[in-house]
Amino acid sequence: MDVIDQASQSEELVVNKSKFIGYTLVAQSRSGFLTQVHNIQKKNPGCNHIAFAYQIKTQSGVDSYFNDAGEPSGTAGKPLLNILEMKHITNSGLAVVRFYGGINLGTGGLARAYSKAGMMALSKTKLTPFVSLFYYNLTIKYNMLEIITNVIQKNDGIILDKDFGENVMLLIQLTKEGADEIVMHYPSVSINEREQPS
Numbered sequence: 001m002d003v004i005d006q007a008s009q010s011e012e013l014v015v016n017k018s019k020f021i022g023y024t025l026v027a028q029s030r031s032g033f034l035t036q037v038h039n040i041q042k043k044n045p046g047c048n049h050i051a052f053a054y055q056i057k058t059q060s061g062v063d064s065y066f067n068d069a070g071e072p073s074g075t076a077g078k079p080l081l082n083i084l085e086m087k088h089i090t091n092s093g094l095a096v097v098r099f100y101g102g103i104n105l106g107t108g109g110l111a112r113a114y115s116k117a118g119m120m121a122l123s124k125t126k127l128t129p130f131v132s133l134f135y136y137n138l139t140i141k142y143n144m145l146e147i148i149t150n151v152i153q154k155n156d157g158i159i160l161d162k163d164f165g166e167n168v169m170l171l172i173q174l175t176k177e178g179a180d181e182i183v184m185h186y187p188s189v190s191i192n193e194r195e196q197p198s
Contacts, residue, residue: 002127004092007036010120015113017101022121025093028056030065033093040095048100051076051114054093055084057130062090071098071114075107079115083122090130094118131156133173138182139190140168148189151182 003026010022023040027033033054041050053066064085066077080094096117105113133156140148145168152159155178161171182191 002087002089003130004089004122004125004127008121008124010117010124013113013117013120014101015109016103016105018103018105018113019099019101020113020117021097022117022119023095023097024121024125025052025054025095026091027054027093028091030054030056030063036093037095040097044097044099046099047097049076049098050095051080051098052093052095053077053081053084055081055090057090057132071110072107075110076114079111080118083115083118087122087127089127094121096121131175133157133175134179135194136172136174136179137192137194138168138170138172140170141188142168144168144186144189148182148186151178151186154178155181 004024007026008024013020013022021044025033025036027036033052037050037052041047044050049069049071051067051069051071056063064081066081068074068076068078076096080096083094084092096114138148148170149159152172152174155175157172157174157178159170159172163169179191179193182189
């Protein structure tokens with residue numbers, strides 16, 4: 001599986017006077033995607049439709065979702081989801097803005113236009129291999145902060161939150177291998193896996 005490296009925007013695609021603009025999206029939650037779709041809508045006042053689709057890796061599998069945004073069923077969001085499934089892309093999504101040009105495209109024409117705009121957006125970004133990250137709480141001494149930060153970064157991890165009290169409390173995302181390295185080499189560090197925050 002791959003993930004979209006960074007959000008991007010395609011050039012305009014014009015089909016029978018309707019204008020389509022494709023976007024790639026990167027997020028790890030449904031709310032993250034919906035926020036980005038809302039931001040795209042603000043950038044495109046007067047657009048008639050914003051169809052989108054995403055896939056998110058969860059602990060129980062893959063959460064796939066699409067929205068046709070008022071277009072005939074299966075003609076807008078579904079072709080975008082098909083692209084994500086065909087290319088094995090996760091924790092990513094596609095959105096396409098449509099400005100209606102006054103000429104109906106028919107269901108086949110719509111599906112082709114949304115699919116092409118989605119592919120155009122995808123061609124503007126790069127894909128990187130998906131790395132499964134898990135959530136952990138760490139409790140460490142202050143003198144270990146730099147060392148543990150380097151271990152986290154070396155293992156494609158992310159520090160999400162820091163709390164400085166008697167010890168340093170970290171909320172992180174990290175690979176299983178990175179967590180195993182901390183357990184093996186740094187026994188003074190308290191590390192506990194936790195559920196994904198809501």
